[in-house]
Amino acid sequence: EPEVTQTPSHQVTQMGQEVILRCVPISNHLYFYWYRQILGQKVEFLVSFYNNEISEKSEIFDDQFSVERPDGSNFTLKIRSTKLEDSAMYFCASSLFDSEGEQFFGPGTRLTVL
């Protein structure tokens, strides 16, 4: 069964460093998303992406964040200068164009900013 994959599973970085979180969505999906969950808090929407551009982004997704689909396969989230409060589990998801909106999630990347 096709699945969304994410790498790495755990990333540790120093404050101020850039990180790139990688996702490979399900191959025939057209919509892509990033969410995050800070420990003990609700899952939060970051950004949705369709047709090579951002469809919607939350107030969390400021200038420090960017997304890219560089090669038609990968979908990346970049944080330019990480802050302590960026420590969270980051989930990638994808969905079909004509589905009921069911989103398929990857296993997540745990980002720890020291």
Added chain:
Amino acid sequence: ILNVEQSPQSLHVQEGDSTNFTCSFPSSNFYALHWYRWETAKSPEALFVMTLNGDEKKKGRISATLNTKEGYSYLYIKGSQPEDSATYLCAFDAGNNRKLIWGLGTSLAVNP
């Protein structure tokens, strides 16, 4: 600010018990309500996407109902099994590019 609430926050039941939990969401600008099952160290798994008021969906021993007028959905598990132990999350979809607003989840533990 859109808010989604789930109750109870956690639940412990014995194997064989039936259980249910609640998701409350805004009753305006409703597009869909998603239920996910999330086991530790695994990906959240979609259970249901519900769109119509009064709708009821079923998958095996798990079913869900939807009331969009009053803004709630119930998830039922009949005859709980230890493998049902997980966090059950609901997410509200206002239709704006599939941005989901999530509840905190109900953590279910089923004791054998």
